[in-house]
């Protein structure tokens with residue numbers, strides 16, 4: 317059974333029909349990427365999976381369990397964590413408190429302590445600044461914090477919404493390395509990216525989203541070699 | 554604007570003045586005129602009837618005590634605003650309910666002879682009175698949130714405000730029906746009656762005053778620890794900043810909001826009991842004016858800001874205590890003075906005295 321199954325989902329913002337019968341599956345242990353142009357509905361897909369938006373039609377299920385009746389925080393308890401678009405860290409909390417918020421639903425103190433260590437090894441910069449108010453971090457540091465915060469949830473499924481946005485190339489590199497590392501440690505990942513180059517390098521499989529519909533899917537390699545993907549998303553003529 | 558040269562202080566000043574809109578200039582001039590008149594009045598009064606320094610010291614102490622009571626109530630306004638951006642206009646009535654619960658507990662314990670028993674028993678009964686006030690206020694506040702505000706959480710901001718005003722009247726007139734119009738008199742235990750003269754200075758501090766002030770400070774420290782150190786406090790601050798993201802961290806927003814109401818109401822309940830000991834009477838409408846004052850204090854300090862509410866309350870208490878003598882007007886005018894201060898603050902610093910944090914957050 318797939319870890320995540322999104323089946324024929326229709327999501328709306330008022331009258332705007334943002335997702336038009338979208339279906340995707342993510343198997344345990346995979347990195348799956350969702351690529352698409354601005355406004356294609358990538359963020360909406362992730363928000364629908366987390367329960368922020370309830371689809372009008374279709375279903376989202378985690379290990380076969382339909383998530384429809386659950387509230388957002390209950391879905392978190394089931395092991396889904398999101399790194400939201402635009403970071404959205406708690407700017408008035410300290411770095412440490414932000415990370416602690418990530419682990420809010422957990423009660424295994426030993427596990428939390430281990431994850432603090434792990435996160436500080438991945439992002440030594442955050443360790444140096446752990447008592448600093450998060451609003452005063454640089455943009456890149458805030459992105460690290462947003463990713464680290466989701467890691468603290470120790471999720472089974474991590475949803476990342478454009479984790480490389482606005483970062484220097486070196487940092488993009490290290491964020492993607494981190495993603496692969498997290499994945500090797502057992503976290504399943506659904507990655508939304510504008511940077512299709514990078515995304516298709518780290519992912520096992522991918523979906524191409526256009527105006528609320530999946531128009532293409534396949535292994536990362538197949539997508540990399542697909543002429544349409546090359547032309548529209550990789551900038552290769 | 555583009556045609557103006559970039560340099561030259563005169564040009565810059567001119568451009569700056571043009572940027573401020575006309576009505577703002579009018580309001581500020583109005584405020585300045587009021588302040589000049591106030592200063593003039595204070596100087597005139599001070600030359601006519603100088604009071605001895607002991608008198609001023611005594612008034613400042615009184616003001617701090619009253620400010621402590623205001624702070625207990627103001628914190629509830631400010632915490633709820635911080636999380637829901639809503640003014641809980643029924644908060645004064647939450648305080649009144651606690652005041653009544655305290656009254657009946659006090660009456661019971663007095664009948665049992667506990668209040669005048671050994672000092673320990675007397676202290677214990679005072680603690681029980683405060684606890685009763687806190688418990689009843691918490692129940693009132695949490696019910697209020699559940700019934701009057703939660704169903705309206707996604708409604709436009711004016712709607713819960715109207716509901717709050719309705720709830721305020723509902724509680725006042727329920728209290729009138731249940732407790733009647735006659736004032737209920739708080740009988741002070743011996744333990745907190747009387748007071749001490751400080752050396753030869755001629756300054757006298759009452760035990761009630763010290764008791765109220767110390768209790769308020771302890772409560773505020775407790776609140777500070779909860780908000781800053783506890784998991785729930787961290788969740789409160791996270792929810793205040795971004796509800797959606799907080800729920801994506803697994804925070805149950807409803808629970809946190811209910812907790813915020815409970816915390817604010819507990820302080821208001823203690824405030825109601827303190828007000829009972831201070832004012833000695835409790836009536837169905839006792840919560841109204843102190844509620845408004847506490848709200849004023851919260852705005853004065855910068856609504857949504859916890860240290861601001863504490864600071865604003867103490868300041869308002871002192872202003873109220875000193876104002877009538879300083880301006881040479883009867884004490885009945887103290888409410889006018891308090892609310893005029895609010896107007897002045899809103900003219901010159903709409904975000905309140907410690908309000909920067911809020912503007913930064915809303916930006």
Ligand SMILES: Nc1ncnc2c1ncn2[C@@H]1O[C@H](COP(=O)(O)OP(=O)(O)OP(=O)(O)O)[C@@H](O)[C@H]1O
Nearest residue numbers: 329332334352353354355356357358359360361401
């Ligand atoms: N809050 C909203 N209210 C109304 N319409 C919205 C809202 N959020 C998104 N939309 C619309 O839904 C569609 C999908 O938006 P979405 O944010 O999912 O796109 P996206 O693929 O994440 O784009 P980007 O790459 O720019 O982040 C867009 O047409 C957008 O205008």
Ligand SMILES: [Mg+2]
Nearest residue numbers: 358359360401
């Ligand atoms: Mg997006």
